[in-house]
Amino acid sequence: MEGQPELITVFKYRIEPGETILHMPKGAGLLHFDFVPKDRAWFVWALVDTRRPDEIRTLRMYGTGHEIQTYGVYIGTAISLQGFVAHLFEVAKTDA
Secondary structure, eight states, X not given: OTTSOOOEEEEEEEEOSEEEEEEEETTOEEEEEEEETTTTEEEEEEEEETTSOEEEEEEEEEETTSXXXXXXXXXXXXXXXXXXXXXXXXXXXXXX
16 A cells, blocks of 8 residues: 555464355465364465455365366465365466
């Protein structure tokens, strides 16, 4: 935002198996994807400017050996405590 300093924060967003639609501040940078045992859930961390308006981001998670229909931009790979290996992709706006 012109003339104002950025207010940068790291936010954590829960990811569901399959497709997840997120509302994030515009231009948020995806930093890390992992499984959090305490929460028994998948998350992605993002660097955000909290003053920016939200935009919709579509992420898709696939397991190793599963068919990938639309993969987009690779975000990361994580492993659950049970040994499930998940791969996260951001789908381009035209593919969502």
